[in-house]
Amino acid sequence: MSRRGVEQVTNGHCPPVLVPRLLFMPPTSHALETWPDAAHGGEPAARELPGYDAFGAHPVDAQQLFWFRWIVGHQVSFVLWRAMCDVVWRHPDDSPGERELELLTACVDGYSAMLLYSSTVPRAHYHAHTRVRMVLQHPSFSGTWAPDYRPVRKLFRGKLPWQHDCAALEEAVARNGVTHDHIAGHLVPDGRSLLQQSAGAPGVTVSREKEDLYDNFFLTIRRPVSHVELVSQLESRLEELATDLTHNGLYPNVGGRHHPVVSGDSDELMKPLVTGVLEVLDRATRLVSETRLEEVRS
Ligand code: HEM
Numbered sequence: 369m370s371r372r373g374v375e376q377v378t379n380g381h382c383p384p385v386l387v388p389r390l391l392f393m394p395p396t397s398h399a400l401e402t403w404p405d406a407a408h409g410g411e412p413a414a415r416e417l418p419g420y421d422a423f424g425a426h427p428v429d430a431q432q433l434f435w436f437r438w439i440v441g442h443q444v445s446f447v448l449w450r451a452m453c454d455v456v457w458r459h460p461d462d463s464p465g466e467r468e469l470e471l472l473t474a475c476v477d478g479y480s481a482m483l484l485y486s487s488t489v490p491r492a493h494y495h496a497h498t499r500v501r502m503v504l505q506h507p508s509f510s511g512t513w514a515p516d517y518r519p520v521r522k523l524f525r526g527k528l529p530w531q532h533d534c535a536a537l538e539e540a541v542a543r544n545g546v547t548h549d550h551i552a553g554h555l556v557p558d559g560r561s562l563l564q565q566s567a568g569a570p571g572v573t574v575s576r577e578k579e580d581l582y583d584n585f586f587l588t589i590r591r592p593v594s595h596v597e598l599v600s601q602l603e604s605r606l607e608e609l610a611t612d613l614t615h616n617g618l619y620p621n622v623g624g625r626h627h628p629v630v631s632g633d634s635d636e637l638m639k640p641l642v643t644g645v646l647e648v649l650d651r652a653t654r655l656v657s658e659t660r661l662e663e664v665r666s
Pocket of ligand 1: 512548559561
């Protein structure tokens, strides 16, 4: 199999084999490296985005596909949080410029799209496989352990003084809160996270060990990374998502059934995400690519 993780099968009938790859991220306290490759910035080429169906036609290998979606949906979120973190870091009090606000808005929406994409796993499969693997990694495994999320938590909590002046950003943050609550309630109807079910409680300081366990679960390695490398990891995952969605649809055919996440009763705020996963992620990728993040902390 190729190292790219996507084995394109050309006869049109076989499903693509989707295998998550390692994600390389800088330690949260480190700026992105300025390597010679960063000089090759330039305008990213326009991408042709394929369309995809909400309901997939071909039966899928559920183990392989939903593992891929769970890992890669998280990895893409880590990159988007990291891109946002560099703006937030630079503007603790004063408002970022228009371009940076646009970047933040696009990344928040990109993260919402990844929440939806990851949570397309059927509920029974999630409880039998995905959640079991997380519990084995640690009994109170939690999103609060995500190293790249902590620096942008304030934004998601509406705590940055300038964020309320940007209507688009406000709407994206609201959409994100609705999406996280919706997918959490969809997959775990009793609403209790692993952290809440175990002895741990939210708000406890996160140890380095827990951060490492979290990174390790999502195949994430911390080491120096340049802006160009960060963007290229985002772009290659966008391509993989496009391959997946065009073949399998957002809601794959699992043994003849589909498991929609967003239904007629769902919040209106989420509905555009159903058809817009690739578009939203493409926009975030373009803006991250165009921003010289390595300069932000200089
Ligand atoms: C699709 C993947 C998911 C991602 C990327 C994700 C991400 C996160 C993040 C970053 C936090 C920290 C929020 C903060 O500190 O303010 C969090 C907290 C939380 N998440 Fe999720 N989440 C996901 C799925 C779920 C699911 C399926 C549930 C179902 C119970 C859930 C329930 C919770 C709860 C209750 C919290 C509060 C803290 C805790 O008890 O762990 N999330 N999530």
